[in-house]
Amino acid sequence: MGNTAKGKHALFISDRSGLQFPYTEMVREWNGSRVHTSEYEPKQPQLEPKPFTADPQGLMHPRPAAIQLPTTDFLPQNPFTITASLTQVSVSFPSSNYSNGDYVRFQRISAPIGGVPITTLELETTLNGNITATDNSITLTDSSALPLQGYIMIEKINSVTGLYANEVIYYNGNTGNVLSNCVRGTNAPFRGLVPVNTTAVSHDSGAKVVGAYLITLVPTTVLSTGQPSSFTVYNSFTFNLISAASSSEIGGGLQTLSGPVNNK
Numbered sequence: 265m266g267n268t269a270k271g272k273h274a275l276f277i278s279d280r281s282g283l284q285f286p287y288t289e290m291v292r293e294w295n296g297s298r299v300h301t302s303e304y305e306p307k308q309p310q311l312e313p314k315p316f317t318a319d320p321q322g323l324m325h326p327r328p329a330a331i332q333l334p335t336t337d338f339l340p341q342n343p344f345t346i347t348a349s350l351t352q353v354s355v356s357f358p359s360s361n362y363s364n365g366d367y368v369r370f371q372r373i374s375a376p377i378g379g380v381p382i383t384t385l386e387l388e389t390t391l392n393g394n395i396t397a398t399d400n401s402i403t404l405t406d407s408s409a410l411p412l413q414g415y416i417m418i419e420k421i422n423s424v425t426g427l428y429a430n431e432v433i434y435y436n437g438n439t440g441n442v443l444s445n446c447v448r449g450t451n452a453p454f455r456g457l458v459p460v461n462t463t464a465v466s467h468d469s470g471a472k473v474v475g476a477y478l479i480t481l482v483p484t485t486v487l488s489t490g491q492p493s494s495f496t497v498y499n500s501f502t503f504n505l506i507s508a509a510s511s512s513e514i515g516g517g518l519q520t521l522s523g524p525v526n527n528k
Contacts, residue, residue: 278303334454336371336523344385344516346378351505353380354482357522358499363456367415367476368503369525374517379510384409387475391418392441397464400446402433407441409506410475415452416443417526419472420465428528432462452476454524462526476525477503 271287278285279297290298294307337360345354362368373382383389387410392403402416410416413436422429432451437444449464479501487494 333527334457334459334524336521336527339516339520339522341518342514342516343520343522344373344377345514346380346509346512348378348510348512349508351508352502353385353505353509354500354502355479355522356500358497360498360501360522361455362479362481362498362501363453364479364481366454366456366479367452367525368454368479368501368522369417369474369476369527371521371523372517373520375515377509377515378513380505381409384505384507387477389473389475391467391469391471391473393469394467396466397448400444400448402435402443402446404441404443404473407438407443410438410443411478411504411506412438414476414478415450415525416473416475418467419474419528420467429465430462430526430528431465431467432526452525459524459526474525479503 274287275284276287276290276298277283278290278299280299280303283300285300289301291301291304292298293304337357340356340358343356345356370386373385376382377385389407389410390405392405395402404410415432415434417430417432420429420431421427431449433443434447434450434452435443435445449462451459451461480503481498482500482502483496484499485494486497
């Protein structure tokens, strides 16, 4: 085929509109059509979408989130009210966010109250004899103040890491300083939730053991000028001792702590 003319004076019929335009002003579209420059339309981007892939999820240097244990709280000054000849103890704690069925441990009680020793209110004793990670019967130095069933925590420090490796244990019997029907490596409910279970491990004789009291919230009705006309608040809770108090007294001191059985 010979050389073709440049078409300086020629006309061209547009494939889109059918109108004639100067030959030299025609262009080729992406679909092969020849159109005038005024009619040219680029290819719609949606006809060739870019491949979509999910964003990367993994990190090069991950650090898992630490599981935080429930924390202890400061009680008001002299929060305990103990009445002679009664086992029920009332504890003042406005806006505690506690729930019925929580197990609470007390610490830093300054002095006996109503003839009730500090060790009874704080439920502190020691392990009498070594135990393995599977023993379901545990002998304590003195379990007389512990409830007939409930939770204890045996304090332990990991000899390698130096971190606490405490174990919480549920027991369903308490006779003669022996806790029976023990469920190892569990945890006690607190603020309506059950923290992650602890790990059952062996413990040496003399290890620190602490218990916790099952609490019941005390409702108080507060009148309101708006709607609703009244609402309920919980500014105190109660728990029961094994033995009745010998006298009536309000006490506990300043900065007494209340919290979960395992706070380390």
